[in-house]
Amino acid sequence: MAQFDYDLFVIGAGSGGVRASRIAASHGARVAVAEEHRVGGTCVIRGCVPKKLLVYGSHFAEDLKDAQRFGWTTEGATFDWNILRDNVAAEVNRLEGLYGQTLGSNKVEIFHERAVLTGTNSVQLSSGRTISAANILIATGAWPSVPDIPGAGHGITSNEVFSLPELPKRAVIAGGGYIANEFAGIFNELGVKVNLVTHGDRVLRSYDDEIVDKLVQISRHKRIVIRFNFRFKSIIKQDDGSLLIENTDGSTIETDLLLWAIGRTPHTIGLGLEDIGVQLGKDGAVMVGEDNRSNVPSIYAVGDVTNRVQLTPIAIREGHAFADSVFGNNPRTVNYECIPTAVFSNPPIASVGLTEAEARAQHADVKVYKSDFRAMKNVLADRNERALYKMVVAGPEERVVGLHLIGPDSGEILQAAAIAVKAKLTKQDFDDTVALHPSMSEELVLMK
Incomplete structure (x- = not known):
């Protein structure tokens, strides 16, 4: 492998990429990782970690009310979105630093810039530098999907929701998955009037019907408006800054914020994968086998970019298994049966x-x-x-x-x-x- 600059070059420093880099380095591999955004990836920077902190923050609305029945006086309690938002951001910054330290302490070189493939064993950084590697791991994760309809750009995604300058008075959340239901609960408890709209006739399709029906019932009792079979026609920004959302049936909803939570698409656009013959799925996912290897022998992929199971613990296990298999002389695969999951709804x-x-x-x-x-x-x-x-x-x-x-x-x-x-x-x-x-x-x- 001495003919290459590195034994392993990882594109993407999220959960899967960081774990793969660290374990490969512990096996003696020369490892580098490129990250165009922030070290930590979706989970740490703009996903499960900051979202769970918002869930905790929103629960105090009910806890303060319940506390009165337990003898506590809570009169005069107020909420400041700026304090919660900024404290969550500070914690994210702290964790990002720890992830960087972990890579550094394992002698993994970090390039804080975009990398694209230029060959089966080479990448080019945005600075223009070309780097060669015996193995390349794609761990770029997934990106929030936005529909192709007029005015869709007036909405935001989970990438932007954690840095809102202020809470809206009204919010429409589009989607029926875990992200949509979690933010519906968060915003509702923080005093936002929430409409949760989905194009289907159910939410959380992979979960047990009876459990989901219970959540819908409780959510509506908490005054979250849930609308099924909603088909977006267009989004119009009005003179006062509010949004007018048109349904194909002619009905409309006025809102101050539209959050797209309709799914996540593997983040492979512009990486150069097609140019070197890597097989991609119709959604752009990198097609890999049980060993995380693509059809190009030197190219591997783990995590959400493969669109197998989009969960942080799975990306971590895939990254670990890849590193052990390729660099640790310990071939192993990930078992996808019986995976526990949770929706941090309310x-x-x-x-x-x-x-x-x-x-x-x-x-x-x-x-x-x-x-x-x-x-x-x-x-x-x-x-x-x-x-x-x-x-x-x-x-x-x-x-x-x-x-x-x-x-x-x-x-x-x-x-x-x-x-x-x-x-x-x-x-x-x-x-x-x-x-x-x-x-x-x-x-x-x-x-x-």
Whole structure:
């Protein structure tokens, strides 16, 4: 490999690229990474980390109200968007610095500029420098999708939402996925009048129908307007700066902010992949095998840019597996079965394994256990909001093939339970486990 400048050149310093760079370097590889935006990628800079901090911040609206039932006086409490926004930005800056330190301490060279491929073993930086590498890893992630309709540019995406100069009074959020539902909850709790609109007849299609129906019901109770089968015709900016959104059925919505959250497209435009013969999917995704290698032997890809599973922990595992396989003499692949996921909506959803519908399509003998309850905190707070836990089992041994939760702290609760589903434990194994009382998680072992 001495004929090349580096053993590995990584394009993109997000979760997958950083992990791959660090592990490859630990195996003795000479590694460099180019990042045209900020080190840390979508998750750290403009995704799950700042969004989760906004979720925490928005929850204080309900917590302060509930606190009165617990004896606290909260009269005069006010909210300042600028303080939350700036504190979140400061935390993002801190994490970006730590990611850079991690790469530096592992002797990974960082180029803070765009890189494009000029050959199967070469890249060119925006500064004009050409670099050669034995292996090139594409880890550029995905980018928010914006539809091709008149006036679409008047909207913003999740890239810009964290730096709003002020909160709008009204917001339309377009989309039915986790990003749309999470920001609907955030904005609503911060006092914004929210319309969530989606072109389909459901939101969160990959989640269990009953759990999603519960979220829609609770969201509407919290005064979030949800409109299904909404087809955008155009967006017009009015003289007062507000936006007029036209539906194809002739109806309109006036708003101060339009947030596009309709999906994310692999970020491969202009990277030069097609020029060197790398096979791309119709959405621009880099097509790779289980070993993360493309059809060009020296070109690999991990993370959202492959559009396999767009989740940060998956990108990290793919990057680690790639580095171990290519540079650590330890060939391995990532298992995509039984991945736990969460939507940090209000209340949050968490899920692992098969939904009820999926289980019934795959297994002849399916049974569902449920627990529909009010969290203890909600009882004393006089908040009539119920949680729902579902356990889907299959076969005569009642093996647990799916767990689906909606309620406070669902994401925190599911992680440990996901281990049990991954280990193929049965309903009896759950029943045989002593309940941790009083807690919400004890409902997992008390379902009837």
